Amino acid sequence: MSFQITTAFVQGYKNNIHMLAQQETPRVFGKTRSETQSSETDYYERIGVTEANDVVSRHGDTPINNAPHTRRAVTLQDSDWGDLIDRLDRVRLLINPDDAYVKIAVAALNRKKDDIFISAAFGSALSGKTGSSSVSLPNAQKVVATNAAGNALSALNVKTLRKCMRKFDEAEIEDSDKRYFVFNGAQKEALLAETEVTSADFNTVRALVQGEINTFLGFEFIRSERLPVTAANNTAASFSAGTVDGGSDTIPAGSDRLLAFTEMSMISATGMDIFVDVGPRRDKKMSTQVYVQQSVGAVRMEEERVLEIQCAAN
Numbered sequence: 001m002s003f004q005i006t007t008a009f010v011q012g013y014k015n016n017i018h019m020l021a022q023q024e025t026p027r028v029f030g031k032t033r034s035e036t037q038s039s040e041t042d043y044y045e046r047i048g049v050t051e052a053n054d055v056v057s058r059h060g061d062t063p064i065n066n067a068p069h070t071r072r073a074v075t076l077q078d079s080d081w082g083d084l085i086d087r088l089d090r091v092r093l094l095i096n097p098d099d100a101y102v103k104i105a106v107a108a109l110n111r112k113k114d115d116i117f118i119s120a121a122f123g124s125a126l127s128g129k130t131g132s133s134s135v136s137l138p139n140a141q142k143v144v145a146t147n148a149a150g151n152a153l154s155a156l157n158v159k160t161l162r163k164c165m166r167k168f169d170e171a172e173i174e175d176s177d178k179r180y181f182v183f184n185g186a187q188k189e190a191l192l193a194e195t196e197v198t199s200a201d202f203n204t205v206r207a208l209v210q211g212e213i214n215t216f217l218g219f220e221f222i223r224s225e226r227l228p229v230t231a232a233n234n235t236a237a238s239f240s241a242g243t244v245d246g247g248s249d250t251i252p253a254g255s256d257r258l259l260a261f262t263e264m265s266m267i268s269a270t271g272m273d274i275f276v277d278v279g280p281r282r283d284k285k286m287s288t289q290v291y292v293q294q295s296v297g298a299v300r301m302e303e304e305r306v307l308e309i310q311c312a313a314n
Helices: 087-092 098-122 158-170 185-192 199-209
Strands: 033-036 041-047 069-075 077-085 125-127 133-135 142-144 179-183 219-223 235-237 249-251 256-262 266-281 287-300 306-311
Touching: 069 266, 069 287, 077 087, 077 098, 098 256, 098 266, 098 287, 125 287, 142 158, 158 179, 158 219, 158 256, 158 306, 185 199, 185 219, 185 256
Parallel strands: 033 266, 142 306, 179 219
Antiparallel strands: 041 069, 069 125, 077 287, 125 133, 179 256, 235 249, 256 306, 266 287
16 A cells, blocks of 8 residues: 555535624614615604693683704714625636625624614714704613612623613603613523522523523513623712612623613614625726625614613623
Protein backbone atom coordinates (compact mmCIF):
# COMPACT_ATOMS: atom_id res chain seq x y z
CA MET A 1 0.00 0.00 0.00
CA SER A 2 1.38 3.37 -0.99
CA PHE A 3 1.85 5.93 1.79
CA GLN A 4 1.69 8.70 -0.85
CA ILE A 5 -1.86 7.93 -1.94
CA THR A 6 -3.17 10.57 0.47
CA THR A 7 -1.95 13.24 -1.94
CA ALA A 8 -4.68 12.13 -4.31
CA PHE A 9 -7.44 12.79 -1.81
CA VAL A 10 -9.85 15.50 -2.92
CA GLN A 11 -11.72 18.16 -0.98
CA GLY A 12 -15.49 18.13 -1.17
CA TYR A 13 -17.64 21.28 -1.13
CA LYS A 14 -21.37 21.86 -1.06
CA ASN A 15 -23.08 24.26 -3.42
CA ASN A 16 -25.17 26.12 -0.85
CA ILE A 17 -24.56 28.65 1.92
CA HIS A 18 -25.55 28.19 5.54
CA MET A 19 -26.98 31.37 7.03
CA LEU A 20 -25.77 31.94 10.59
CA ALA A 21 -28.30 32.52 13.35
CA GLN A 22 -29.72 36.02 13.31
CA GLN A 23 -33.01 37.90 13.67
CA GLU A 24 -34.47 37.93 10.17
CA THR A 25 -37.80 39.76 10.57
CA PRO A 26 -38.87 42.88 12.50
CA ARG A 27 -40.43 41.94 15.82
CA VAL A 28 -41.68 45.26 17.22
CA PHE A 29 -41.77 47.66 14.26
CA GLY A 30 -45.23 47.48 12.73
CA LYS A 31 -46.91 46.18 15.90
CA THR A 32 -48.36 49.65 16.41
CA ARG A 33 -50.31 52.01 14.16
CA SER A 34 -48.66 51.85 10.73
CA GLU A 35 -48.56 54.81 8.36
CA THR A 36 -47.20 55.41 4.87
CA GLN A 37 -45.15 58.59 4.77
CA SER A 38 -44.24 60.55 1.62
CA SER A 39 -42.23 63.40 3.16
CA GLU A 40 -39.10 63.69 5.26
CA THR A 41 -41.18 64.72 8.28
CA ASP A 42 -44.89 64.13 8.84
CA TYR A 43 -47.03 65.47 11.67
CA TYR A 44 -49.62 63.38 13.47
CA GLU A 45 -52.38 65.14 15.38
CA ARG A 46 -53.43 64.35 18.95
CA ILE A 47 -56.47 65.38 20.96
CA GLY A 48 -56.47 65.40 24.73
CA VAL A 49 -58.84 64.68 27.61
CA THR A 50 -61.79 66.87 28.62
CA GLU A 51 -64.40 66.52 31.34
CA ALA A 52 -68.18 66.90 31.14
CA ASN A 53 -69.92 69.90 32.73
CA ASP A 54 -72.71 69.85 35.26
CA VAL A 55 -75.87 71.58 34.07
CA VAL A 56 -76.86 73.91 36.93
CA SER A 57 -79.38 76.21 35.24
CA ARG A 58 -82.08 76.11 32.60
CA HIS A 59 -81.49 77.85 29.27
CA GLY A 60 -77.91 78.66 30.27
CA ASP A 61 -75.03 79.40 27.93
CA THR A 62 -73.53 76.56 25.95
CA PRO A 63 -70.14 75.72 27.52
CA ILE A 64 -66.92 75.96 25.52
CA ASN A 65 -64.67 73.19 26.76
CA ASN A 66 -61.65 74.06 24.56
CA ALA A 67 -60.48 70.60 23.47
CA PRO A 68 -56.66 70.38 23.72
CA HIS A 69 -54.84 69.73 20.43
CA THR A 70 -51.18 68.71 20.14
CA ARG A 71 -49.06 66.95 17.54
CA ARG A 72 -46.09 64.62 17.17
CA ALA A 73 -43.59 64.49 14.33
CA VAL A 74 -42.00 61.51 12.58
CA THR A 75 -38.76 62.05 10.66
CA LEU A 76 -37.77 59.24 8.32
CA GLN A 77 -34.41 57.58 8.79
CA ASP A 78 -32.72 56.15 5.71
CA SER A 79 -30.78 52.89 5.94
CA ASP A 80 -28.97 50.81 3.35
CA TRP A 81 -26.67 47.81 2.82
CA GLY A 82 -24.35 46.99 -0.04
CA ASP A 83 -21.69 44.48 -1.06
CA LEU A 84 -19.89 43.37 -4.20
CA ILE A 85 -19.35 39.94 -5.72
CA ASP A 86 -16.31 40.03 -8.00
CA ARG A 87 -16.98 38.74 -11.51
CA LEU A 88 -13.74 36.74 -11.59
CA ASP A 89 -14.57 35.18 -8.22
CA ARG A 90 -17.60 33.52 -9.78
CA VAL A 91 -15.25 31.43 -11.90
CA ARG A 92 -13.72 30.05 -8.70
CA LEU A 93 -16.99 29.51 -6.84
CA LEU A 94 -19.23 26.45 -6.85
CA ILE A 95 -22.01 28.55 -5.36
CA ASN A 96 -24.13 31.49 -6.45
CA PRO A 97 -24.03 33.82 -3.42
CA ASP A 98 -26.52 36.41 -4.73
CA ASP A 99 -29.57 35.09 -2.86
CA ALA A 100 -27.64 34.64 0.37
CA TYR A 101 -26.36 38.23 0.19
CA VAL A 102 -29.88 39.54 -0.39
CA LYS A 103 -31.20 37.49 2.51
CA ILE A 104 -28.68 38.77 5.07
CA ALA A 105 -29.10 42.33 3.77
CA VAL A 106 -32.87 42.25 4.21
CA ALA A 107 -32.43 40.75 7.68
CA ALA A 108 -30.05 43.59 8.61
CA LEU A 109 -32.55 46.24 7.53
CA ASN A 110 -35.37 44.48 9.37
CA ARG A 111 -33.30 44.60 12.55
CA LYS A 112 -32.70 48.30 11.87
CA LYS A 113 -36.47 48.81 11.86
CA ASP A 114 -36.64 47.41 15.39
CA ASP A 115 -33.69 49.56 16.49
CA ILE A 116 -35.46 52.69 15.25
CA PHE A 117 -38.70 51.69 16.98
CA ILE A 118 -37.04 50.86 20.31
CA SER A 119 -35.01 54.07 20.24
CA ALA A 120 -38.19 56.09 19.62
CA ALA A 121 -40.04 54.33 22.43
CA PHE A 122 -37.32 55.06 25.01
CA GLY A 123 -36.15 58.40 23.60
CA SER A 124 -37.54 61.87 23.09
CA ALA A 125 -40.59 62.46 20.87
CA LEU A 126 -40.69 65.54 18.65
CA SER A 127 -43.69 67.71 19.51
CA GLY A 128 -45.14 71.15 18.85
CA LYS A 129 -46.42 72.86 15.72
CA THR A 130 -43.15 72.37 13.84
CA GLY A 131 -41.70 69.50 15.87
CA SER A 132 -39.27 71.86 17.58
CA SER A 133 -40.03 70.61 21.10
CA SER A 134 -39.02 67.26 22.51
CA VAL A 135 -40.82 65.18 25.11
CA SER A 136 -38.91 62.60 27.14
CA LEU A 137 -40.42 59.49 28.62
CA PRO A 138 -41.16 60.66 32.19
CA ASN A 139 -40.03 58.84 35.31
CA ALA A 140 -43.67 58.10 36.06
CA GLN A 141 -43.58 55.69 33.08
CA LYS A 142 -40.52 53.81 34.36
CA VAL A 143 -40.93 50.73 36.52
CA VAL A 144 -38.19 49.16 38.63
CA ALA A 145 -38.24 45.39 39.11
CA THR A 146 -37.65 44.56 42.77
CA ASN A 147 -37.56 41.45 44.89
CA ALA A 148 -40.45 40.32 47.09
CA ALA A 149 -39.13 42.34 50.03
CA GLY A 150 -38.86 45.48 47.92
CA ASN A 151 -35.29 46.21 49.02
CA ALA A 152 -33.19 45.17 46.02
CA LEU A 153 -33.21 45.30 42.23
CA SER A 154 -34.49 42.09 40.70
CA ALA A 155 -34.65 40.34 37.37
CA LEU A 156 -38.07 40.23 35.75
CA ASN A 157 -40.73 38.69 37.96
CA VAL A 158 -44.50 38.36 38.06
CA LYS A 159 -44.72 41.12 40.69
CA THR A 160 -43.27 43.55 38.14
CA LEU A 161 -45.58 42.34 35.37
CA ARG A 162 -48.56 42.94 37.63
CA LYS A 163 -47.34 46.47 38.31
CA CYS A 164 -47.10 47.17 34.58
CA MET A 165 -50.60 45.81 34.10
CA ARG A 166 -51.88 48.07 36.88
CA LYS A 167 -50.22 51.18 35.44
CA PHE A 168 -51.86 50.61 32.06
CA ASP A 169 -55.19 49.97 33.77
CA GLU A 170 -54.92 53.17 35.84
CA ALA A 171 -54.12 55.11 32.67
CA GLU A 172 -57.49 53.92 31.29
CA ILE A 173 -55.92 51.97 28.45
CA GLU A 174 -58.84 50.29 26.74
CA ASP A 175 -58.92 46.50 26.49
CA SER A 176 -59.12 46.89 22.70
CA ASP A 177 -55.67 48.56 22.72
CA LYS A 178 -53.47 45.47 22.49
CA ARG A 179 -50.63 45.34 25.01
CA TYR A 180 -47.11 44.08 24.28
CA PHE A 181 -44.20 43.26 26.57
CA VAL A 182 -40.70 43.05 25.09
CA PHE A 183 -38.05 41.10 26.99
CA ASN A 184 -34.77 39.34 26.23
CA GLY A 185 -33.85 35.69 26.64
CA ALA A 186 -32.13 36.24 29.99
CA GLN A 187 -35.18 37.90 31.53
CA LYS A 188 -37.40 35.25 29.99
CA GLU A 189 -35.35 32.64 31.85
CA ALA A 190 -35.60 34.66 35.08
CA LEU A 191 -39.38 34.42 34.97
CA LEU A 192 -39.23 30.63 35.01
CA ALA A 193 -36.85 30.66 38.00
CA GLU A 194 -39.42 32.31 40.26
CA THR A 195 -40.46 30.38 43.34
CA GLU A 196 -42.72 32.98 44.98
CA VAL A 197 -45.59 32.91 42.52
CA THR A 198 -48.81 30.96 42.77
CA SER A 199 -48.96 27.58 41.11
CA ALA A 200 -51.35 28.95 38.48
CA ASP A 201 -48.94 31.80 37.67
CA PHE A 202 -45.99 29.42 37.61
CA ASN A 203 -47.72 27.06 35.20
CA THR A 204 -48.60 29.96 32.91
CA VAL A 205 -45.06 31.38 33.06
CA ARG A 206 -43.62 27.95 32.32
CA ALA A 207 -45.86 27.63 29.26
CA LEU A 208 -44.81 31.14 28.19
CA VAL A 209 -41.09 30.43 28.50
CA GLN A 210 -41.44 27.07 26.74
CA GLY A 211 -43.19 28.79 23.83
CA GLU A 212 -46.53 27.06 24.33
CA ILE A 213 -48.29 30.42 24.76
CA ASN A 214 -47.22 34.03 24.19
CA THR A 215 -49.64 35.90 26.44
CA PHE A 216 -49.78 36.49 30.19
CA LEU A 217 -51.56 39.11 32.34
CA GLY A 218 -53.00 40.74 29.22
CA PHE A 219 -49.61 41.15 27.49
CA GLU A 220 -48.42 39.53 24.28
CA PHE A 221 -44.73 38.79 24.83
CA ILE A 222 -42.06 39.48 22.24
CA ARG A 223 -38.44 38.42 22.65
CA SER A 224 -35.79 40.85 21.43
CA GLU A 225 -32.05 40.80 22.00
CA ARG A 226 -31.76 44.41 20.78
CA LEU A 227 -33.01 46.09 23.94
CA PRO A 228 -30.57 48.55 25.56
CA VAL A 229 -29.01 48.44 29.01
CA THR A 230 -28.52 51.18 31.60
CA ALA A 231 -25.45 53.12 30.53
CA ALA A 232 -24.12 54.42 33.85
CA ASN A 233 -24.58 54.26 37.61
CA ASN A 234 -26.57 57.46 37.69
CA THR A 235 -30.18 56.34 37.81
CA ALA A 236 -31.66 57.09 41.20
CA ALA A 237 -34.58 54.91 42.20
CA SER A 238 -36.73 53.80 45.09
CA PHE A 239 -36.69 50.03 45.40
CA SER A 240 -39.43 50.07 48.04
CA ALA A 241 -41.76 51.90 45.66
CA GLY A 242 -40.44 50.24 42.51
CA THR A 243 -40.05 53.61 40.81
CA VAL A 244 -37.44 55.85 39.18
CA ASP A 245 -38.04 59.00 41.14
CA GLY A 246 -34.78 60.30 42.58
CA GLY A 247 -34.85 57.98 45.59
CA SER A 248 -31.86 56.87 47.61
CA ASP A 249 -31.26 53.64 45.68
CA THR A 250 -29.22 53.34 42.50
CA ILE A 251 -29.76 51.22 39.40
CA PRO A 252 -26.33 49.89 38.35
CA ALA A 253 -24.87 50.17 34.88
CA GLY A 254 -25.60 47.18 32.68
CA SER A 255 -29.12 46.66 34.01
CA ASP A 256 -31.61 45.50 31.40
CA ARG A 257 -34.18 47.97 30.06
CA LEU A 258 -37.33 46.17 28.96
CA LEU A 259 -40.27 47.70 27.12
CA ALA A 260 -44.04 47.53 27.41
CA PHE A 261 -46.26 49.35 24.95
CA THR A 262 -49.72 49.25 23.44
CA GLU A 263 -50.88 49.12 19.85
CA MET A 264 -51.86 52.81 19.88
CA SER A 265 -48.73 54.01 21.68
CA MET A 266 -46.46 54.53 18.68
CA ILE A 267 -46.47 55.27 14.97
CA SER A 268 -44.47 52.98 12.68
CA ALA A 269 -44.00 55.05 9.51
CA THR A 270 -42.72 53.74 6.20
CA GLY A 271 -41.50 56.12 3.53
CA MET A 272 -39.98 53.38 1.40
CA ASP A 273 -40.10 49.73 2.32
CA ILE A 274 -37.15 47.48 1.58
CA PHE A 275 -35.86 48.00 -1.96
CA VAL A 276 -33.51 45.38 -3.42
CA ASP A 277 -31.29 45.79 -6.48
CA VAL A 278 -28.87 43.17 -7.80
CA GLY A 279 -26.92 44.08 -10.91
CA PRO A 280 -23.53 44.66 -12.54
CA ARG A 281 -21.31 47.62 -11.69
CA ARG A 282 -19.36 48.72 -14.77
CA ASP A 283 -17.20 50.99 -12.63
CA LYS A 284 -16.19 47.97 -10.49
CA LYS A 285 -14.97 45.66 -13.26
CA MET A 286 -18.45 44.24 -13.78
CA SER A 287 -18.74 43.00 -10.21
CA THR A 288 -22.26 42.20 -9.12
CA GLN A 289 -23.57 44.71 -6.61
CA VAL A 290 -26.17 43.72 -4.04
CA TYR A 291 -27.83 46.88 -2.72
CA VAL A 292 -30.73 47.12 -0.28
CA GLN A 293 -32.33 50.32 1.01
CA GLN A 294 -35.25 51.49 3.17
CA SER A 295 -36.66 54.64 4.77
CA VAL A 296 -38.66 54.27 7.98
CA GLY A 297 -39.36 56.17 11.18
CA ALA A 298 -41.19 55.92 14.48
CA VAL A 299 -42.49 58.21 17.20
CA ARG A 300 -44.10 57.79 20.59
CA MET A 301 -47.60 59.25 20.38
CA GLU A 302 -48.49 59.06 24.07
CA GLU A 303 -46.27 58.54 27.10
CA GLU A 304 -49.00 56.82 29.16
CA ARG A 305 -49.07 53.93 26.70
CA VAL A 306 -45.34 53.16 27.03
CA LEU A 307 -43.43 51.73 30.00
CA GLU A 308 -39.71 51.25 30.53
CA ILE A 309 -38.87 48.45 32.95
CA GLN A 310 -35.50 48.44 34.69
CA CYS A 311 -34.36 44.92 35.65
CA ALA A 312 -31.23 43.45 37.18
CA ALA A 313 -29.09 41.72 34.56
CA ASN A 314 -29.73 37.99 34.81
